[in-house]
Amino acid sequence: MSAFVVTGTDTGIGKTIFSAALTGALHAHYWKPVQAGLDDGADRDHVASLSGVPADQVLPEAYRLNTPCSPHRAAELDGVVIDLAQLALPAVRPLVVEGAGGALVPVTRSTTYADVFAWWNLPVVVVARTALGTINHSLLTFEALRSRGVPIHGVAFVGEGNEDSEATICAMGNVKRLGRLPMLARLDRESLAAAFAENFRVGDFV
Template structure:
């Protein structure tokens, strides 16, 4: 296993929490190439805390943008031009890379996250919520990734169990259902590690 890209079907669905759990379970380094929005802290800091990663395993972002919106627009507001050359994968393995938002979120006016995933050539874990609307969002994301030749490692669900929706996405999308991470209260490094170990098979990420 050299690494995974973690992307989502939407924003605020638990993608960062899943990325933290995966990085911690694999003993991997974590990298979020573009952080858009800093008022609530960075995702890298949150992952470091939840995964218990030492500082050297949390790689610095290529871009830290102040405005919490799509990276292409946040960069424009900040007067920054995102250079795809700066988004080359760090030569660190194993590595968990987290995208911003969903697969088709723009990095620039001409470059989507999914386009970058295709260049990186790492398998993608698609994080999907279990609530209403997830079948459509998930299948659209799967089609968009496949259209660009991106390898989909599987789908990780977040939320309360909804067996039919999860099974339907896996069957119609032709993807592996990796497991489901429940919403945790409290969310701590300990509760996250226990939940991931109970709901996911680490061998699926080998």
């Protein structure tokens, strides 16, 4: 059964929205191991409302931290020590696992998410925006993952279409273009599921 990690080229680019869409399309379990920042609600709450999967398939975080910043620092501010053993993958499948921010965001003072991805050894979907700067951010992300032996399943774009940038990223990065999730005028479970079905092939994730 399918299991994927979703990471991004940056923070705030739509990674959680894509994760919710993928979770719903695969009828998967969802897990974000470290949540840093609770002012706008946890990402698992957004996925629960947008994916349409049963509540018990949206798994609790290993760590739930208050400050919206890099997990290593959020943990320090909360007086928490992140034990990497607590980030072992759940046994359930299908499974969508969401990282935080980009691939090189520190989980601890000595470990990045990319290092954890290498330990998990799951295929990674890189979510990239389509705005200015995305080519550089995307290619750097691919290099960081490959230097650790992390398998890249493909890239999912989010935003208004930019054919040249998207094609350049996929060609130069030698990655599969999975599709592009457009900006939605109304974001709810139905509109997100319809947008994913129109712009992605579920067979690419099975």
